[in-house]
Amino acid sequence: xxxxxxxxxxxxxxxxxxxxxxxxxxxxxxxxxxxxxxxxxxxxxxxxxxxxxxxxxxxxxxxxxxxxxxxxxxxxxxxxxxxxxxxxxxxxxxxxxxxxxxxxxxxxxxxxxxxxxxxxxxxxxxxxxxxxxxxxxxxxxxxxxxxxxxxxxxxxxxxxxxxxxxxxxxxxxxxxxxxxxxxxxxxxxxxxxxxxxxxxxxxxxxxxxxxxxxxxxxxxxxxxx
Amino acid sequence: xxxxxxxxxxxxxxxxxxxxxxxxxxxxxxxxxxxxxxxxxxxxxxxxxxxxxxxxxxxxxxxxxxxxxxxxxxxxxxxxxxxxxxxxxxxxxxxxxxxxxxxxxxxxxxxxxxxxxxxxxxxxxxxxxxxxxxxxxxxxxxxxxxxxxxxxxxxxxxxxxxxxxxxxxxxxxxxxxxxxxxxxxxxxxxxxxxxxxxxxxxxxxxxxxxxxxxxxxxxxxxxxxxxxxxxxxxxxxxxxxxxxxxxxxxxxxxxxxxxxxxxxxxxxxxxxxxxxxxxxxxxxxxxxxxxxxxxxxxxxxxxxxxxxxxxxxxxxxxxxxxxxxxxxxxxxxxxxxxxxxxxxxxxxxxxxxxxxxxxxxxxxxxxxxxxxxxxxxxxxxxxxxxxxxxxxxxxxxxxxxxxxxxxxxxxxxxxxxxxxxxxxxxxxxxxxxxxxxxxxxxxxxxxxxxxxxxxxxxxxxxxxxxxxxxxxxxxxxxxxxxxxxxxxxxxxxxxxxxxxxxxxxxxxxxxxxxxxxxxxxxxxxxxxxxxxxxxxxxxxxxxxxxxxxxxxxxxxxxxxxxxxxxxxxxxxxxxxxxxxxxxxxxxxxxxxxxxxxxxxxxxxxxxxxxxxxxxxxxxxxxxxxxxxxxxxxxxxxxxxxxxxxxxxxxxxxxxxxxxxxxxxxxxxxxxxxxxxxx
Numbered sequence: 001x002x003x004x005x006x007x008x009x010x011x012x013x014x015x016x017x018x019x020x021x022x023x024x025x026x027x028x029x030x031x032x033x034x035x036x037x038x039x040x041x042x043x044x045x046x047x048x049x050x051x052x053x054x055x056x057x058x059x060x061x062x063x064x065x066x067x068x069x070x071x072x073x074x075x076x077x078x079x080x081x082x083x084x085x086x087x088x089x090x091x092x093x094x095x096x097x098x099x100x101x102x103x104x105x106x107x108x109x110x111x112x113x114x115x116x117x118x119x120x121x122x123x124x125x126x127x128x129x130x131x132x133x134x135x136x137x138x139x140x141x142x143x144x145x146x147x148x149x150x151x152x153x154x155x156x157x158x159x160x161x162x163x164x165x166x167x168x169x170x171x172x173x174x175x176x177x178x179x180x181x182x183x184x185x186x187x188x189x190x191x192x193x194x195x196x197x198x199x200x201x202x203x204x205x206x207x208x209x210x211x212x213x214x215x216x217x218x219x220x221x222x223x224x225x
Numbered sequence: 226x227x228x229x230x231x232x233x234x235x236x237x238x239x240x241x242x243x244x245x246x247x248x249x250x251x252x253x254x255x256x257x258x259x260x261x262x263x264x265x266x267x268x269x270x271x272x273x274x275x276x277x278x279x280x281x282x283x284x285x286x287x288x289x290x291x292x293x294x295x296x297x298x299x300x301x302x303x304x305x306x307x308x309x310x311x312x313x314x315x316x317x318x319x320x321x322x323x324x325x326x327x328x329x330x331x332x333x334x335x336x337x338x339x340x341x342x343x344x345x346x347x348x349x350x351x352x353x354x355x356x357x358x359x360x361x362x363x364x365x366x367x368x369x370x371x372x373x374x375x376x377x378x379x380x381x382x383x384x385x386x387x388x389x390x391x392x393x394x395x396x397x398x399x400x401x402x403x404x405x406x407x408x409x410x411x412x413x414x415x416x417x418x419x420x421x422x423x424x425x426x427x428x429x430x431x432x433x434x435x436x437x438x439x440x441x442x443x444x445x446x447x448x449x450x451x452x453x454x455x456x457x458x459x460x461x462x463x464x465x466x467x468x469x470x471x472x473x474x475x476x477x478x479x480x481x482x483x484x485x486x487x488x489x490x491x492x493x494x495x496x497x498x499x500x501x502x503x504x505x506x507x508x509x510x511x512x513x514x515x516x517x518x519x520x521x522x523x524x525x526x527x528x529x530x531x532x533x534x535x536x537x538x539x540x541x542x543x544x545x546x547x548x549x550x551x552x553x554x555x556x557x558x559x560x561x562x563x564x565x566x567x568x569x570x571x572x573x574x575x576x577x578x579x580x581x582x583x584x585x586x587x588x589x590x591x592x593x594x595x596x597x598x599x600x601x602x603x604x605x606x607x608x609x610x611x612x613x614x615x616x617x618x619x620x621x622x623x624x625x626x627x628x629x630x631x632x633x634x635x636x637x638x639x640x641x642x643x644x645x646x647x648x649x650x651x652x653x654x655x656x657x658x659x660x661x662x663x664x665x666x667x668x669x670x671x672x673x674x675x676x677x678x679x680x681x682x683x684x685x686x687x688x689x690x691x692x693x694x695x696x697x698x699x700x701x702x703x704x705x706x707x708x709x710x711x712x713x714x715x716x717x718x719x720x721x722x723x724x725x726x727x728x729x730x731x732x733x734x735x736x737x738x739x740x741x742x743x744x745x746x747x748x749x750x751x752x753x754x755x756x757x758x759x760x761x762x763x764x765x766x767x768x769x770x771x772x773x774x775x776x777x778x779x780x781x782x783x784x785x786x787x788x789x790x791x792x793x794x795x796x797x798x799x800x801x802x803x804x805x806x807x808x809x810x811x812x813x814x815x816x817x818x819x820x821x822x823x824x825x826x827x828x829x830x831x832x833x834x835x836x837x838x839x840x841x842x843x844x845x846x847x848x849x850x851x852x853x854x855x856x857x858x859x860x861x862x863x864x865x866x867x868x869x870x871x872x873x874x875x876x877x878x879x880x881x882x883x884x885x886x887x888x889x890x891x892x893x894x895x896x897x898x899x900x901x902x903x
Contacts, residue, residue: 008309026284050309055299061335078287096296099331109342133344149344166273176366
């Protein structure tokens with residue numbers, strides 16, 4: 001087993017940090033991660049000997065904004081993008097290559113809970129929102145492609161969303177309505193009694209976690225795509 | 226007695242031991258299969274790893290040298306570096322503080338904020354709620370803004386402990402336990418109590434599940450037997466030819482909707498008995514001799530049939546009997562019924578009958594022979610009576626079953642839910658219309674007599690006194706109380722009303738005689754007429770509905786559409802909507818409530834006002850109750866639309882109370898505490 005140790009500790013302002021994510025889309029930046037908290041987005045790099053370097057820092061002009069999630073994406077010309085969203089329901093795409101705002105995605109009716117990019121096609125970004133919908137965006141052109149909502153959609157907040165590792169046309173999502181949903185196959189199963197706050201693909205399995213009082217229960221469900 | 230008790234105890238212990246062993250065995254098998262499958266999928270992912278690695282590495286080559294990559298340059302020149310503790314944490318207080326000055330931060334522009342909304346789907350008509358959309362028996366969560374936490378939406382804690390609503394999903398292991406246990410002990414009370422320790426449900430559900438398992442076993446045994454139970458029948462065509470036409474079409478008759486004239490209607494799922502009206506006209510036309518033969522097997526090409534006809538005319542008994550014997554023995558029951566249906570549709574035209582109803586079964590020549598041999602001996606009058614008699618039997622059997630299927634505890638319970646209505650005080654109980662099956666004139670047993678009037682979909686004749694006759698308006702265009710349809714809060718029907726017609730096409734076929742100045746003004750929802758509605762930020766709350774064009778008084782703005790749910794479902798959803806102060810429920814009749822939260826159109830964003838410029842009206846359109854929004858006065862272009870929600874005063878939010886009562890109710894509303902966190 002590996003021996004993990006705390007090698008550094010950073011304090012960034014007084015508001016809580018809601019998300020941290022490494023850039024696994026580009027081999028140049030595997031040690032670069034981004035954090036969001038309050039109206040700030042910060043990009044760090046892990047160096048040797050536990051040193052952490054601050055590479056970039058962004059701040060939203062609206063002090064009341066509170067970013068809840070952050071994700072990495074990639075432009076078609078290889079430029080790294082930082083995608084973030086939060087309380088205002090507007091997704092900001094920041095061009096980390098030029099340190100400027102790349103585009104702004106308006107469409108969700110409420111808070112953004114998670115954004116993810118597809119690893120094989122990193123211009124595809126999917127977002128989960130409190131307005132009970134999931135939207136698919138093209139980060140390069142700024143067009144939104146699909147809305148996953150409606151009759152068979154979630155009936156409460158959508159908390160988490162993830163792409164299938166090999167099939168980019170398949171996503172899964174979970175939320176406050178006790179369901180994990182698989183999209184583009186039009187099938188879903190109700191597994192949980194309490195709300196689900198995290199789900200991930202593991203091959204053809206879905207690992208989902210639910211908070212039942214003080215016990216965290218994990219479910220592993222096989223899905224044939 | 227002691228011996229009996231000892232025997233019972235030993236039996237019980239043996240049973241428990243067996244169940245535990247079975248459970249452990251199932252778990253072990255499950256664990257093994259999961260491990261194998263996980264290993265399998267990890268191996269499947271290996272080629273993906275190399276694919277991803279190459280994709281990740283290829284990002285750098287995409288970069289143009291013209292584009293300066295600030296992220297890469299920042300790697301060389303960061304803002305600052307924070308030294309770590311490579312050997313571990315030296316002290317808890319040791320912490321690096323990030324203090325980049327505000328000037329160095331890149332600013333993200335701040336777009337204008339939009340009011341929040343929930344994702345919704347546009348529907349042009351009311352959509353009946355799907356089975357899986359029900360929230361009865363499920364736990365509902367909502368976000369409490371004051372407390373800043375998720376809360377469980379429930380008034381009574383007792384509701385949480387009610388297992389009757391929640392259906393238990395039996396797993397394979399539990400099914401095995403049930404099958405083994407009940408086969409041995411045959412559903413005794415002791416066995417049920419033991420099973421409850423492992424499977425956490427009620428007795429009734431366990432027994433129901435066992436019955437289902439029994440049925441499955443029987444069905445699996447039946448699968449091994451022959452598909453068709455008829456003797457000597459070759460069913461290579463997939464249809465059993467020995468069955469009669471009525472039996473074959475039985476399943477279709479049960480799902481036919483007489484209001485929408487379609488099978489398997491999503492709106493009205495109820496069973497409606499088939500009815501053959503006595504006013505049906507006969508269609509017996511002789512075949513014209515000039516027509517061309519329809520195929521190689523057409524009877525026109527065979528001279529023998531013509532001779533046969535002559536023989537019949539000459540009443541040669543010997544040949545006629547011989548032909549009858551030959552033809553009848555080759556025809557199956559289904560083919561005979563199809564032939565009768567064809568004659569009913571096309572008359573004595575063997576070409577059309579053979580082509581449309583008997584393709585692949587009989588040729589035109591065979592149909593012609595059968596027609597000439599036995600056609601005249603079966604007059605038309607006998608067909609509907611026999612079919613009707615068979616249908617009566619089928620109806621009697623299925624009505625009971627359908628009642629079970631449709632019963633959703635649809636009683637009109639006392640509403641505690643905030644629902645929009647048409648007017649104060651009156652909780653209008655329009656009753657949902659269901660076509661009656663009376664023959665001739667309705668008698669006291671007819672359900673329409675208590676509901677209201679009979680419609681054109683009912684089985685009674687046009688002479689029935691309870692049937693709605695329509696209007697006879699000329700000049701008023703059905704806009705006032707003088708029109709019987711308008712006065713009864715219903716829309717005109719082109720099939721029933723005398724002068725209300727709908728023109729279509731370019732008029733080249735001519736138009737009905739025009740008695741009025743223009744088209745009927747009381748068919749807005751039927752024809753889908755609506756005004757252009759825009760959405761924008763409202764001065765009152767959230768989103769608001771606005772008009773694009775000026776609107777004249779009493780114009781129909783559109784229909785308030787949404788999801789049709791039962792009153793019980795509305796109560797459940799209403800509790801959640803009350804917590805988040807966002808409700809789109811609208812009372813329609815004694816059976817349905819419209820919920821426009823996830824399905825609807827733009828009119829659901831119209832806000833409430835005590836002095837509105839619009840009003841809502843429930844209209845009877847084609848037998849269904851629908852909600853229309855009408856202009857109360859002349860409205861200018863760009864004005865916001867309001868109408869009165871007419872909430873029940875007992876549970877209305879303060880902003881929807883009438884001005885007089887508001888003062889006394891405000892304190893009472895505030896005193897309503899938050900839902901307790903469970």
